[in-house]
Amino acid sequence: MILQRTFHPVGQGAFYTERHKISNGKDFTIVYDCGSFQFTNLKNRIKSAFQKGEEIDILFISHFHVDHINGIKELKERCKIKRVILPLLDEKTKYILKINNYLAKNYKDTTLIDNPKRFFDEETSIIQIEEEGYQDHRVNPDEIEDINRLNNIDKKKSGTVFSYDKSLSYKDQWLFIPFNYKQEDRFNLFNKLLKEEYPYIPLNKLDDIKIIEKYEAELKKIYKKINGDLNVTSMILFSGSIKPTPIRCWNIPIKPHPSQYYEYYSCPHDFKYLNYEYRIPSGCLYTGDINLKKDENIVKEIKSRLRLQWKSIGTIQIPHHGSIHNFSEEIISKAIKCAIISFGTTNTFGHPSDKIMGDILSKNIALYLVTENIETMVIQRK
Template sequence: MTAKKFITTIKQIPVGQGGFLIGQIEDEHSRIFTYAFDCGSINREHFEQGLKMCSLQKIDILFVSHLDVDHVSGIDALAAQVQIDMVVLPCLDALHLTMIACEAAGNSTLRLSTQSFLTDPFGWLVDRGVKEIIQVQRADDTLNVIPYEPDPEGQPDSIIVPVPEGGDPSRPYTIRSEMVEEAKSVRSGAGTVRTLGEHTSISVEVKGKSIPSWLLVPYVHPFPKEAIASFRRAVGKQFPHTFAGRSLASKAFTKKLIQLLSDKASCEKLKACYSIISRDHNKISLSLYSGPQAHKNNLKISRTNKNFDWPFPKPYQIIHSEDTLIRKNGGAWICTGDANLNQRGTRSAWLKRFGKLLKNVDVFILPHHGSNDSIHDEVIKKLNNSEMIVCAAAGREKHPHNLLLGRLRSYESSLWHVSENPESGFTLKVSFSV
């Protein structure tokens, strides 16, 4: 059988203080699959400038790390330009929903736009053309984490997620998870929503061969149980609820939450309690591993070829031109959103889930725009052979933080700053044959 060439191009789009990544997978003749990771910026003009740099036909899957404005504010603009078939995001359980609401509340009460989203988040997405919504449960704890096994034969039993009624049975990817809830209709069948377990993966196949060729592994890190317990005690009688559950919050819970946050006095009390779990920016956030499936032939990698906006002079790693095809690691890319990879429990679970894949990573997006409090040296050391990327507006005082730059310098790490400057985008191109 004749081998077929497979090409993936991944680019971090320059949108300033925010996040917008586009990955396109093609064979020798056509585009097979397009995905995005996050879609927003604190500056609308910066995002629209980045969006104009994209030539998109359709987004098969949009992964949303979390629902902060700088990661989702561009969804409206993106949906107005291209069709978004599926959105994958962390499960809107009671804890996650409360965190979103508290952060969105201004100095007084909850904004009407946020109330509208929280009242019907899935309807909000379907109204923007999304056909399918997948919620991934946050991890429970480190003990239950299953390391992703690169060898398909070594994977634990998992369920293939069925295509929902009315969906495209010929779509070029397969979703697997250890727990799959039944799909529920949204907007009278205009869309569906389904909840999957924490150990979820997506395999993209080459047309006509049904051979898994590209791997996407989303992972929502666990939240410290001691922080959840402290928050629950602080809320007390004002809002009696267990926040330990990982399933979708009920409509009754959402209604009560909005009532509390719509009253100024109650809003202030709940936000004061929320500071217990938010003071270290330890937010629920989805990370995404994206890379070739194992054992690919003729793997070749190329990268952006300019050192742009270097935060410190040397040492640095040579960036090879796109015309020079080389092999460095394994052609993979990891996005982290605002994951707190400094907190021990979160970090341990994250490293355990991605542990066998880290040697393949060529590009690593530093969490929380290069905050010094969001990453531990253990993670930096494990990914030190990767290109470190920070996504932040130019001139920000703590993004990237000077202390983090010093730590990266001590490990002789390579760093690239993707800002709002159109020339600062970073591209990784990976080709191989199957």
């Protein structure tokens, strides 16, 4: 199998792709999130990544913030998306997402949140991942689902294991394992403050953009008090195999200065300084905007559920653009040698955190800052 994984330079957002060329000669392509506050740049990267009419086998959506979803319409118009795997939303989660997207970026399109089936083409299968419930068991071959057999199945359990080639032995199969975690702390605080300060606002009608617009001033005041970011769900994704097979990693320096980087990279990463290459385990943990810091049990659960795959995770996408509020060092294993932080250079949120970057570098991990600039793109190839 040949794999090319790309962390695309789209600025304050996320757009990650994997292209698998498998043993039967077929291509299998996934996308994890497609959005950015630098929307024009994102559209250009989509056109650069995919030819018109190209097939995407799975689009994974971590959550429904503007900077993770606003490129999906462009993506589906350019490509044929066969399947979408996304978090299952309840009604209260839907309305809080609409409020967040409107207040954060005046984003009014709610179709994807309200009705994913209507948003995509009829031929696109929608698979919704239920909220995670702790299950202390390992993945085994009998539990692996064949992606090619998935049609319009409404719901799957968090932690369901998908593979695109079950003809291979268990250890050789490439696995996709999504986990949907629900974190309601900010949601509950938002509701509490809203009821206390503006009891006349009808909570049961805030799923309507017109009502949100009507009470925009009041909602903004509460939003600022909790420092924004009303994120309730975040679906993380393990992509990899049980085998810790190696993958090579490059960035694309416009003006390479090998001597500047040699000391930092050479020892831990089998560095070849002329092309900024090093080898790491091929698995990746995509984390979206999950809050790993708020609840220590989440990290324990992730480690428990993925304990057979843990040594094969060489790359981690740091959650929420490197926010100081979302990262926990406990998620870092000895196998992880590469960390990705996606952010826009003009963001006003303090992303990425200086402390988080220091914590990552102190663990002798290669840190890549993927921005809107083309030279920050990171490519991995197996």
